[in-house]
Amino acid sequence: MADSLQAARLLSVAEAIREGLERALDEIPEAFVMGEGVTDPKGIFGTTTGLMDRFGKERVIETPISENAFTGIAVGACLLGQRPIIVHQRVEFMLLAMEQLINNAAKLRYLTRGRQSVPMVIRLVIGRGWGQGPQHAQSLESVFAAIPGLKVAMPSRAVDARDMLMTGIRGGDPLVLLEHRWLHGVRGPVADDVDPDVLSGPVVRREGEDLTLVATSYMVLEALRAADALAAVGITAEVIDLRVLRPLELAPIGESVRRTGRLVVIDTGHRTLGMGAEVVATISERQLSHLKAPPRRLGLPDRPAASARSLAASFYPRAEEIAREAAEALGMDTEDRLHVERILDERREHRLVDVPDPSFQGPF
Amino acid sequence: MADSLQAARLLSVAEAIREGLERALDEIPEAFVMGEGVTDPKGIFGTTTGLMDRFGKERVIETPISENAFTGIAVGACLLGQRPIIVHQRVEFMLLAMEQLINNAAKLRYLTRGRQSVPMVIRLVIGRGWGQGPQHAQSLESVFAAIPGLKVAMPSRAVDARDMLMTGIRGGDPLVLLEHRWLHGVRGPVADDVDPDVLSGPVVRREGEDLTLVATSYMVLEALRAADALAAVGITAEVIDLRVLRPLELAPIGESVRRTGRLVVIDTGHRTLGMGAEVVATISERQLSHLKAPPRRLGLPDRPAASARSLAASFYPRAEEIAREAAEALGMDTEDRLHVERILDERREHRLVDVPDPSFQGPF
Amino acid sequence: MAKFDRDLAWRGYRALVRIREVELAIAARYPDQEMRCPVHLSVGQEGVAVGACLPLSADDLVLAGHRSHAQYLAKGGDLTAMLAEIHGRETGCCGGRGGSMHLLDVEAGLLASIPIVGSHLPLAVGVALARRQRREPGVAVAFLGDGAVETGAFHETLNFAALHRLPVVFVLEDNGYSVYTPLAERQPPRPLTDVGLSHGVEGQSVSGDDFLEVHAAMETALVAARSGAGPQLLVASTSRWLEHCGPYDDDHLGYRPQGELERAKQRCPIRRLGDQLRKSGELDDRREKALYADVRSEIDAAFAAAFAAPQPSAATAAEHVYG
Amino acid sequence: MAKFDRDLAWRGYRALVRIREVELAIAARYPDQEMRCPVHLSVGQEGVAVGACLPLSADDLVLAGHRSHAQYLAKGGDLTAMLAEIHGRETGCCGGRGGSMHLLDVEAGLLASIPIVGSHLPLAVGVALARRQRREPGVAVAFLGDGAVETGAFHETLNFAALHRLPVVFVLEDNGYSVYTPLAERQPPRPLTDVGLSHGVEGQSVSGDDFLEVHAAMETALVAARSGAGPQLLVASTSRWLEHCGPYDDDHLGYRPQGELERAKQRCPIRRLGDQLRKSGELDDRREKALYADVRSEIDAAFAAAFAAPQPSAATAAEHVYG
């Protein structure tokens, strides 16, 4: 796998998703794409660009502003063997379709003892920055992950995004794919072959011995930054990308903690009742005796996302806060802490808090 | 408090809720009740009986089957100072109104810096038993509790149900009140005075030194049964009724675990990402050194609720399973375990698994 | 007025009587507490389900709501599998997972019954969309009550179906009530066919007590839907005779105006069609007696088989959550 | 045709010009990246907001969607507070918590702007319900786009409002697009007023480019709503001149038929009313110049004040989650 990635093309997450959609439409006659904006000139952040021209209106379906109905229509199409990929441009729009998702999509397989299934992918985009405000910047992954019968995944890199999409649509279950808006522009190597195990569980993104950092989605990038800085003072942090939130496979995290004895989980969504709660609870149940320090969690605080950028800095955990939690878990001395802080400060290059990188100019 | 309860009337949870509604309508001119069935002859399991006759159609409003709209209409009425109490006869119907709840009700206070508020109560009934099946028996409390800006409470006894309702509607925040269908018929003492602290946090329902059992809603009753049986072998279990799921106040549980060193949390809803995850995670973070044994959780397994009663027994945790977890946490010997099991067996009196007690004859 | 088709009328009559007798048998035995799930009986409303389902071909697929016994049987469902489902048995059409509120049977062409009002309507349109995408014949038929008209799901779905001119027929069973609440307390006064107009869909209004009228209107709707004219709406007036959920008469509760139920029973779809059949010479006392005997012995046997079937084993409880 | 009311026309003209100039100023300055939130500009659509808001009294309350700058100003909102909000300042009408997509100001009578399409419609009906329950005067006015017609929320809400004959006016701004998608690709062909009929509500169709026509229709609707005739629907055709979200022209993307935008600009509500005013002698070059100078200096001052205002302090970030 590592080898094939070496030789691979560099794609942004958005490009990788677009490739996944195109390949799915190509390979699977039952697959179709549906959502508000899938035929737009801007193509859902570039992820659907050109698909309509190639596959036509019957397989790339623009929809009315009817999230509940078209989610249910996708479920209905599954009953005859179709494999829809739908997209809502913000997680919040999906809140209109929770009934279809939770009551129908998640339960029809069980109800029919597997005679029917709902092999659909539901792409949801997590907003952040550029003043999105309270109703356009929620993440809510643990809400989806709380529902048996759904699969829920959050890619942190291009290849996973494509492979989750393609594995999901080839599979037999409804997959909620949460795409972070700040990752769409992030590039990474993408091999030709699809990794069929991408939905099987977490992956170690960086090896380490002193501490285990578990993160999802965009927070994996912040965790890797923190791990980089920690390395400067001789701390090796293992960084695990949780990837699949349901079904949740925590054995690799357990193994890591058995070695490191220290755990910090960083959520993309809210800290309270976030994925970190389940991870920390499970690890505490299973590995209590291996914990050398209390486990720790980071995530969004218990309030809505405000629009003003001056309120964003204290809302989103960054590498700095991750390093600080790590320092607590490790009982690092003051000198080392300051050193790590300085490194992160320098590397941040005065980036603005409400945009992912200087090329991101909004408004979306 | 204990004294006033001694002298109090015995009411069922349904009767207590009805009393709370009547008093709220009486005392608060801005209060009104709205929902499908609030003027029905059966009065939402008896909780709204007679209210329309007394307060008229403008304050007891029957609604079309439009959960999303009337939830939003209630939010809108709050903007002018009204205090609606709405009800959905199953948690599942609320899934149609998640957008209004999560985007509007939970965020308008923050958005307006407190100039506007949404002082409404959303009553949701958790179905169980009598073959309700996959779409009429979900609990989902942790989904609601994951949302900042909401308050979420689950009463386990009549007086709390009434007082949560009345405190909620007098307050300044949207309160999701989850009523378990199997509790509606359960009687308990109800004092005249409303306890204004009922939404402040958990309450110890039985004191003990060997182990802390934390439960919500109907599971509090099962936990108390388990504690009873454990007492027969000399184990004293502290039983804490979590009561308020958001904002979550875990200090009393921390204090208890500091004494007992052992924790079992029993969820009414699913175990994975249930309230137990947050409780166990927080206690592990804060009290790691006090834990004498790994914390444990019980809750519904990761599958839908089937209709057939033969599938119900393995779905809902009972006092038996709670006692078994307690035994594990305590490292109890086989003889004691068998003794506890026997007691529980006897006390269960061959109750059927799909009804709360012999007077419950369904269909609802 | 079309010529009286004796054969069709007889088939309709047989189906009406059979469904009525099944529902009455469920009502009679429900107090035994062996059918341990909520049941929404169709007594009084059979004319709509039978009239709308008899013209269907095997390619046509039905989706229904909480009140779906009549649809299941009219569409050719397996009576024993239905009763077994209501009894929570492994041999039920959902293996006991769903109960009465989730009757569904792919073989019979009842693709879903969903007890969340309005929730099956998008599914039905998804089925119609899939039929078109797969170049398969067949119309999706969605049954709904007058209450479902109040759901946003219905309107969003109708708009989508009309926009894409999908082959779907909405059969609206207007029994005038949602649980205990009459239509006038839930919707402003206007003909229910206006709801179709809102989405550019012309509708037909029929008496659901008149099997032949429903049948004829359904044939018209099916021809239109098959020919690409887009979604069709059939509004059928009908009456529910028993309580909303459960086996009993509940007229004593007083939520209906006095005499309404009695008048409704005068319009009984079975009696109406029976009278026509008698007039035409197709039905006489002997044949009627034979029919009832036949139906009842089938029902008794089905109940016996359902009751005797095994309950689902707890060992299988965790199966089929994921594929 | 009613007599030309010069005073009304002048007030309308002033409001139209002011809103247009504010929006153009936002568009011009947006690339400076000091307004760091999504903005949905109203350029081209001002006729509807101004025509519908000028007849309102202080008791009447407005609720809007994502495109609400024009409504906020037409309803008497505070320009500086609006620009401060878009700049993410503590002095913004939401203290910077909401940004452009959540303009709201209780004093101004804009009770909410909600960027989830259709989500504010139930709120508006809740406001109308509360007015009735509290025996207070005042109508709730809900602005919505042609896209919101596709939401279930709209239909559920209209049904409820019609059932209870609540004092609410729905002002439907039909600009023919939802983002890049034209109406014909989202809804079947039929007049949008038919949507009202579905819920027993008669509607009026007006040209949103004609301030006086909108104003007159709104007065009619308000009289009806106030007199207990129930919800009113106003369908106003209009055109969005700039991109859906953001400051730029996007005609080069080719999602509109060629010439459509140019033709729309010919129907400019400002030019139209200006011509009428000139013909009546109420407007000449001098007065027009003075008006623009006046408006522009107000706008410059407001931008300066908004820019100079403090950003919300991080110390207050956690306030007001609960009461």
Ligand SMILES: Cc1ncc(C[n+]2csc(CCOP(=O)(O)OP(=O)(O)O)c2C)c(N)n1
């Ligand atoms: C979304 C939703 N809200 C409420 C209910 C409770 N409920 C079950 S059946 C029913 C009445 C439905 O009325 P109608 O559609 O006319 O069908 P009918 O029962 O008359 O056949 C209601 C309100 C539900 N199942 N789903």
Ligand SMILES: Cc1ncc(C[n+]2csc(CCOP(=O)(O)OP(=O)(O)O)c2C)c(N)n1
């Ligand atoms: C429920 C929901 N779905 C999708 C969106 C994304 N969105 C924002 S504005 C818009 C178009 C709305 O069109 P219309 O109602 O006609 O208003 P207009 O923008 O034309 O003024 C869409 C789809 C949203 N905000 N909310």
Ligand SMILES: [Mg+2]
């Ligand atoms: Mg009905």
Ligand SMILES: [Mg+2]
């Ligand atoms: Mg529009």
